[in-house]
Amino acid sequence: xxxxxxxxxxxxxxxxxxxxxxxxxxxxxxxxxxxxxxxxxxxxxxxxxxxxxxxxxxxxxxxxxxxxxxxxxxxxxxxxxxxxxxxxxxxxxxxxxxxxxxxxxxxxxxxxxxxxxxxxxxxxxxxxxxxxxxxxxxxxxxxxxxxxxxxxxxxxxxxxxxxxxxxxxxxxxxxxxxxxxxxxxxxxxxxxxxxxxxxxxxxxxxxxxxxxxxxxxxxxxxxxxxxxxxxxxxxxxxxxxxxxxxxxxxxxxxxxxxxxxxxxxxxxxxxxxxxxxx
Amino acid sequence: xxxxxxxxxxxxxxxxxxxxxxxxxxxxxxxxxxxxxxxxxxxxxxxxxxxxxxxxxxxxxxxxxxxxxxxxxxxxxxxxxxxxxxxxxxxxxxxxxxxxxxxxxxxxxxxxxxxxxxxxxxxxxxxxxxxxxxxxxxxxxxxxxxxxxxxxxxxxxxxxxxxxxxxxxxxxxxxxxxxxxxxxxxxxxxxxxxxxxxxxxxxxxxxxxxxxxxxxxxxxxxxxxxxxxxxxxxxxxxxxxxxxxxxxxxxxxxxxxxxxxxxxxxxxxxxxxxxxxxxxxxxxxxxxxxxxxxxxx
Numbered sequence: 049x050x051x052x053x054x055x056x057x058x059x060x061x062x063x064x065x066x067x068x069x070x071x072x073x074x075x076x077x078x079x080x081x082x083x084x085x086x087x088x089x090x091x092x093x094x095x096x097x098x099x100x101x102x103x104x105x106x107x108x109x110x111x112x113x114x115x116x117x118x119x120x121x122x123x124x125x126x127x128x129x130x131x132x133x134x135x136x137x138x139x140x141x142x143x144x145x146x147x148x149x150x151x152x153x154x155x156x157x158x159x160x161x162x163x164x165x166x167x168x169x170x171x172x173x174x175x176x177x178x179x180x181x182x183x184x185x186x187x188x189x190x191x192x193x194x195x196x197x198x199x200x201x202x203x204x205x206x207x208x209x210x211x212x213x214x215x216x217x218x219x220x221x222x223x224x225x226x227x228x229x230x231x232x233x234x235x236x237x238x239x240x241x242x243x244x245x246x247x248x249x250x251x252x253x254x255x256x257x258x259x260x261x262x263x264x265x266x267x268x269x270x271x272x273x274x275x276x277x278x279x280x281x282x283x284x285x286x287x288x289x290x291x292x293x294x295x296x297x298x299x300x301x302x303x304x305x306x307x308x309x310x311x312x313x314x315x316x317x318x319x320x321x322x323x324x325x326x
Numbered sequence: 327x328x329x330x331x332x333x334x335x336x337x338x339x340x341x342x343x344x345x346x347x348x349x350x351x352x353x354x355x356x357x358x359x360x361x362x363x364x365x366x367x368x369x370x371x372x373x374x375x376x377x378x379x380x381x382x383x384x385x386x387x388x389x390x391x392x393x394x395x396x397x398x399x400x401x402x403x404x405x406x407x408x409x410x411x412x413x414x415x416x417x418x419x420x421x422x423x424x425x426x427x428x429x430x431x432x433x434x435x436x437x438x439x440x441x442x443x444x445x446x447x448x449x450x451x452x453x454x455x456x457x458x459x460x461x462x463x464x465x466x467x468x469x470x471x472x473x474x475x476x477x478x479x480x481x482x483x484x485x486x487x488x489x490x491x492x493x494x495x496x497x498x499x500x501x502x503x504x505x506x507x508x509x510x511x512x513x514x515x516x517x518x519x520x521x522x523x524x525x526x527x528x529x530x531x532x533x534x535x536x537x538x539x540x541x542x543x544x545x546x547x548x549x550x551x552x553x554x555x556x557x558x559x560x561x562x563x564x565x566x567x568x569x570x571x572x573x574x575x576x577x578x579x580x581x582x583x584x585x586x587x588x589x590x591x592x593x594x595x596x597x598x599x600x601x602x603x604x605x606x607x608x609x610x611x612x613x614x615x616x617x618x619x620x621x622x623x
Contacts, residue, residue: 061424062435069439072497075464076453090459090467161617165551165610167558169579173586173596209621258446261560265587276448280565283452290456297449308444309437 079294101295123274130195130256138203146211160201190266199252210244247314390597403577414496422507443501451565484574495562510541
């Protein structure tokens with residue numbers, strides 16, 4: 049009896065959690081399959097659901113979607129570039145700080161942690177001015193470099209913590225066998241770090257793919273902006289085609305969701321370990 | 327930028343293009359050639375420049391503080407932080423008790439529960455925005471259709487709009503913090519609970535005497551970290567209400583951007599953001615110490 053009561057209580061919590069989580073996502077999906085002329089009815093389920101919105105999006109059949117594929121491509125380029133550059137910088141830094149014991153390494157890792165603690169939105173104005181001074185506004189590289197700046201501190205911090213846990217005997221054994229630091233990096237360090245590299249690479253990739261504020265400030269022309277900025281631009285006029293906006297939103301949200309679930313195992317362990325520890 | 331507090335105390339004879347360090351030589355030092363005196367003069371120059379800089383920053387800060395509505399925006403920021411962060415963290419702590427159950431269906435729920443955090447916030451915030459539309463949104467339509475209630479103007483009444491912002495913020499970030507709390511709870515030894523059960527403790531007593539003391543440290547660290555990050559939450563406000571109606575839901579992060587890019591007042595925008603430093607600096611300092619200490623363990 050008591051366990052039945054407990055099961056029931058658990059079940060109620062589970063249902064509430066599901067409703068809370070799924071309502072906005074359900075609404076997003078329902079709007080994306082609602083015909084354009086029914087967008088203003090607010091029905092729980094559209095009278096005649098359609099995939100026409102998705103067709104309009106992929107054929108770029110609306111003024112707001114003129115450059116959809118280009119913008120999707122921009123998002124992809126930015127995300128991949130940020131992930132690769134961040135991984136490169138952070139892996140080398142973690143190796144230098146943790147394994148080579150470079151002088152001042154601890155200071156660098158503390159500074160990295162400090163940077164990680166400052167909300168990115170607060171640095172938007174100086175970052176915009178800096179990119180303006182370099183003449184890089186409306187250039188994808190300004191966004192890529194900015195996001196690398198924000199992703200690397202956390203990446204260095206987490207990778208350094210992982211690297212600290214690897215046994216030093218391995219490096220010593222390799223050194224005795226005559227391996228150079230670079231060889232140790234490639235043959236010993238990288239293979240052992242692989243799981244955390246997946247976590248950090250995914251972290252940087254998703255951070256860049258999801259970024260709105262900086263993309264919105266730094267990029268302006270329709271050919272350069274990323275998809276989230278294009279979504280925000282739908283709101284420029286009062287009669288925004290909301291159903292098309294939602295269909296584009298679903299397409300935009302699918303890749304990160306897929307990546308997240310594919311790498312879930314690494315992500316949860318990797319990110320929670322670095323963010324806060326019990 | 328210079329404004330009334332600009333360079334009026336600097337000598338006229340200096341060329342306009344000359345860098346500041348040369349500009350402010352006051353004529354006395356030029357006659358003193360030995361290094362010690364020169365060093366004194368340079369130090370004087372430096373302090374005078376720092377002083378001028380401080381006055382300029384103070385001037386901009388005054389301008390930002392005197393802006394109509396800043397107190398209101400600070401109250402918004404405080405409300406957003408206090409409610410958004412604390413409600414979120416308490417919910418995360420309580421919900422983590424649900425997600426530590428190992429039943430298969432609970433794992434499926436956790437799989438779905440993580441969605442808000444896994445997908446980008448832009449589409450979901452915009453989904454909230456349309457759902458809450460007073461005339462055409464799903465919520466008010468359902469309220470009217472099934473309950474004959476005339477729903478309120480969710481995003482156009484300041485208090486409701488701020489409430490909606492807080493809900494959206496919690497919706498987005500609750501999964502992450504729940505995961506953190508779950509990881510904290512999983513480190514607690516099962517024996518403690520079994521011993522408590524033998525002693526006849528109920529669920530509430532177990533929570534107060536075992537669970538909370540064990541995750542207390544984690545809870546505080548998480549709350550501080552979440553406060554810093556929530557201070558920089560731009561999307562939840564900007565994309566849901568745009569800071570409206572009539573700037574009633576602006577917080578510091580959105581206000582700074584609005585001054586700098588909406589009204590082309592870069593300095594006022596930066597000064598607005600800087601008003602958060604009295605909160606930011608101590609929080610960052612405490613966090614830095616806590617995180618480093620935990621990493622060292």
